[in-house]
Amino acid sequence: MSVSVIVAVVPGVLGAVGQVAGDAGDDASQRLSMVIIGLVVLAVVITVATIVFWRLTRPEPGDRTAAIRWVPVDPEPVEPPPVATAEDRAEPRVPPAAG
Secondary structure: OOHHHHHHHHHHHHHHHHHHHHHHOOHHHHHHHHHHHHHHHHHHHHHHHHHHHHHHHOOOOOOOOOOOOOOOOOOOOOOOOOOOOOOOOOOOOOOOOOO
């Protein structure tokens, strides 16, 4: 959606909101109209900021340095550590009796 389309659509939306608010004629409808206008303006600002950010950060065509390079975590298989068995355990040391 180009900026010219947004500029053409927003006055029509704002005119319809203003007419609804003008028909009611009370403070609550005017507040509602201001909230709607504020949200439309916020949406336009977010859209423009998104487009600008996208254009500034997109990689150049053919630029290979921006691509993600997947590197394996463990390129070489690692042997698991040996598991101790009952035969591998040392006898517990008992301190000599004080004498």
